[in-house]
Amino acid sequence: MNNVKLHFTEKALRLIAQKATAKNTGARGLRAILESILTEAMYEIPDVKTGSDRVDAVVIDEESVGSASAPGCGGKILRGEGALDRYLDETKLKDLAENAEASDRESQEGEGEVSSRAMSM
The missing domain is CATH 1.10.8.60 (Helicase, Ruva Protein; domain 3)
Structure with a gap:
């Protein structure tokens, strides 16, 4: 209405x-x-x-x-x-940034595991 x-x-x-x-x-x-x-x-x-x-x-x-x-x-x-469109754009950007940070952390943790395995050999 x-x-x-x-x-x-x-x-x-x-x-x-x-x-x-x-x-x-x-x-x-x-x-x-x-x-x-x-x-x-x-x-x-x-x-x-x-x-x-x-x-x-x-x-x-x-x-x-x-x-x-x-x-x-x-x-x-x-x-x-257009407030809804702005809100959705902001949340998408925030979600993308959070996902990028999480994948960076995972890749850094993975690199640490690889180097520790290489040293133990």
Whole structure:
């Protein structure tokens, strides 16, 4: 109704399912979990604003959901035109950097193992 996008990350969907499973709930319990995550956004979105104050999207990530035993911080409200695209670009860059660091560490650990094997011969 308000032209606001709703984006769930894969990890967030898995955490929501884990919460529902931990509480042994059905569809109503799942609805309650989603309402608790989206409560703030549900009150923010109807306030029609323009420009940089306009709500462009709500992002639900693992931080928004929390863990199976603890509540999260709620949906992230993104404001301004194209805010969701900017957010997704930033998270992709962050993920690429983290993956590159992890692969560098793995390759450095692998090189250490090779040199130690060579010395032991």
